[in-house]
Amino acid sequence: xxxxxxxxxxxxxxxxxxxxxxxxxxxxxxxxxxxxxxxxxxxxxxxxxxxxxxxxxxxxxxxxxxxxxxxxxxxxxxxxxxxxxxxxxxxxxxxxxxxxxxxxxxxxxxxxxxxxxxxxxxxxxxxxxxxxxxxxxxxxxxxxxxxxxxxxxxxxxxxxxxxxxxxxxxxxxxxxxxxxxxxxxxxxxxxxxxxxxxxxxxxxxxxxxxxxxxxxxxxxxxxxxxxxxxxxxxxxxxxxxxxxxxxxxxxxxxxxxxxxxxxxxxxxxxxxxxxxxxxxxxxxxxxxxxxxxxxxxxxxxxxxxxxxxxxxxxxxxxxxxxxxxxxxxxxxxxxxxxxxxxxxxxxxxxxxxxxxxxxxxxxxxxxxxxxxxxxxxxxxxxxxxxxxxxxxxxxxxxxxxxxxxxxxxxxxxxxxxxxxxxxxxxxxxxxxxxxxxxxxxxxxxxxxxxxxxxxxxxxxxxxxxxxxxxxxxxxxxxxxxxxxxxxxxxxxxxxxxxxxxxxxxxxxxxxxxxxxxxxxxxxxxxxxxxxxxxxxxxxxxxxxxxxxxxxxxxxxxxxxxxxxxxxxxxxxxxxxxxxxxxxxxxxxxxxxxxxxx
Numbered sequence: 001x002x003x004x005x006x007x008x009x010x011x012x013x014x015x016x017x018x019x020x021x022x023x024x025x026x027x028x029x030x031x032x033x034x035x036x037x038x039x040x041x042x043x044x045x046x047x048x049x050x051x052x053x054x055x056x057x058x059x060x061x062x063x064x065x066x067x068x069x070x071x072x073x074x075x076x077x078x079x080x081x082x083x084x085x086x087x088x089x090x091x092x093x094x095x096x097x098x099x100x101x102x103x104x105x106x107x108x109x110x111x112x113x114x115x116x117x118x119x120x121x122x123x124x125x126x127x128x129x130x131x132x133x134x135x136x137x138x139x140x141x142x143x144x145x146x147x148x149x150x151x152x153x154x155x156x157x158x159x160x161x162x163x164x165x166x167x168x169x170x171x172x173x174x175x176x177x178x179x180x181x182x183x184x185x186x187x188x189x190x191x192x193x194x195x196x197x198x199x200x201x202x203x204x205x206x207x208x209x210x211x212x213x214x215x216x217x218x219x220x221x222x223x224x225x226x227x228x229x230x231x232x233x234x235x236x237x238x239x240x241x242x243x244x245x246x247x248x249x250x251x252x253x254x255x256x257x258x259x260x261x262x263x264x265x266x267x268x269x270x271x272x273x274x275x276x277x278x279x280x281x282x283x284x285x286x287x288x289x290x291x292x293x294x295x296x297x298x299x300x301x302x303x304x305x306x307x308x309x310x311x312x313x314x315x316x317x318x319x320x321x322x323x324x325x326x327x328x329x330x331x332x333x334x335x336x337x338x339x340x341x342x343x344x345x346x347x348x349x350x351x352x353x354x355x356x357x358x359x360x361x362x363x364x365x366x367x368x369x370x371x372x373x374x375x376x377x378x379x380x381x382x383x384x385x386x387x388x389x390x391x392x393x394x395x396x397x398x399x400x401x402x403x404x405x406x407x408x409x410x411x412x413x414x415x416x417x418x419x420x421x422x423x424x425x426x427x428x429x430x431x432x433x434x435x436x437x438x439x440x441x442x443x444x445x446x447x448x449x450x451x452x453x454x455x456x457x458x459x460x461x462x463x464x465x466x467x468x469x470x471x472x473x474x475x476x477x478x479x480x481x482x483x484x485x486x487x488x489x490x491x492x493x494x495x496x497x498x499x500x501x502x503x504x505x506x507x508x509x510x511x512x513x514x515x516x517x518x519x520x521x522x523x524x525x526x527x528x529x530x531x532x533x534x535x536x537x538x539x540x541x542x543x544x545x546x547x548x549x550x551x552x553x554x555x556x557x558x559x560x561x562x563x564x565x566x567x568x569x570x571x572x573x574x575x576x577x578x579x580x581x582x583x584x585x586x587x588x589x590x591x592x593x594x595x596x597x
Contacts, residue, residue, distance in 0.1 A: 003505030021596030066425025085122025092252030108528025110243030111251025195438025329366030329374030332455030
């Protein structure tokens with residue numbers, strides 16, 4: 001065996017069965033998805049129901065005012081498709097306006113950071129086009145948990161505690177919702193979100209007069225984008241409020257911005273690695289980072305790809321730095337024509353591979369695909385006092401600074417439908433709660449630059465470059481797996497480890513998820529204040545003292561994160577030949593679960 005063998009025992013088994021499998025970042029969402037499958041729904045019904053439940057049970061990691069991306073294939077068409085739920089910048093979100101407000105960066109929290117919400121519209125589009133259930137039945141789970149209550153996980157209370165002063169001094173509507181007893185909720189306490197329950201019920205009421213299932217779903221979509229949701233959000237956020245800049249500003253989002261957006265389906269971008277097709281979003285997201293990293297590493301022998309060895313970890317970190325540098329220099333809605341083709345070409349991968357030396361690079365090294373000069377973002381080094389272990393959870397302070405995390409849903413059913421969706425944004429700490437709606441808007445615009453001419457410059461009507469990046473796997477043109485992870489800039493990094501261990505090392509899904517994780521912080525962060533740590537590497541201590549010492553000797557600036565802190569992957573799989581299904585989920589944080597039979 002060329003890889004370090006996995007432990008004799010994993011934290012959980014890789015589940016197997018033939019009926020249906022679900023895996024998410026919260027056990028109540030997993031149970032919801034599996035309940036839908038048990039009642040005859042398909043994978044898309046199940047994923048949508050779970051997605052709305054995640055709005056309720058992981059409100060610090062996603063919300064209805066946020067966004068999502070998904071990748072899926074249906075039982076009748078194995079072609080990988082992307083579910084695009086990333087809303088654009090509002091019409092008033094110009095660089096000149098933000099500069100006129102005295103800002104050098106889009107804030108990490110507050111209404112000026114809000115893109116048009118895309119999550120709800122995308123879930124409803126997926127349900128309408130590929131689901132089978134009535135919207136009322138799908139939303140019943142989320143309405144029940146919001147209205148009747150659910151036991152809150154400890155990290156919700158921890159997040160609220162971190163921003164308690166911000167809430168009480170500035171965002172009083174958020175304090176009223178999340179601190180009804182004058183304090184953050186404690187783990188296991190029952191919390192209720194009646195305003196959000198009522199919002200969902202009003203969306204259902206909007207479609208009550210429609211003649212068929214799709215008509216009822218479409219009426220709910222219109223009501224969200226053109227009705228009371230858009231009106232309440234736009235009006236509320238016109239009042240100046242505190243942003244992560246420490247200054248007060250009014251949002252620029254309007255009802256017309258909501259109405260102009262529609263979620264959509266797009267072809268996936270793919271690359272081949274060791275006989276498997278990897279399907280991702282286009283370069284308006286960070287999905288091609290995973291493809292670039294795999295292509296760079298594909299030219300190395302198996303024994304040089306094991307993330308559990310010093311050599312393999314070094315190669316992984318260096319390949320990721322190169323791919324992420326290209327992301328920051330070339331990706332975005334305004335990526336130049338033909339650039340992605342070059343970035344994903346074998347010749348370019350070979351050029352980038354040759355840059356990997358024996359020592360850690362401390363430089364920002366984007367390529368010049370087709371001779372094109374790269375955009376060079378501002379490189380602000382994060383101080384040691386401000387450095388974070390990078391565990392993926394949001395970090396928030398009084399000003400509203402947020403380093404975001406998210407949620408994930410994977411479902412495969414007995415018919416062969418398979419889907420992976422990564423919803424995020426609209427965290428409870430993103431912007432002030434809109435009282436009539438019971439949620440806030442997101443902060444995705446912080447991933448744009450206030451410099452003209454960059455592929456990811458802030459541009460009205462265009463999507464910010466999102467970090468949301470689920471994955472679909474195919475062999476011989478047939479879907480065999482779906483996976484994803486929270487973690488912002490770490491999402492593709494942790495998925496890379498999973499793919500190397502399963503596709504090259506022979507690990508099972510659960511073994512790969514349990515194995516020690518690592519990632520680089522040697523790139524400009526996608527979240528405000530957008531700092532970087534040259535040569536930064538964050539590792540789980542279980543990687544071992546010998547491996548960590550050797551990485552440090554090679555020049556990596558290592559931060560130890562603890563034994564079980566990095567990565568929150570989940571996955572589902574399907575063997576097209578036998579119909580055998582599988583699922584696995586992350587044990588870290590004792591929150592994510594897989595279920596199935």
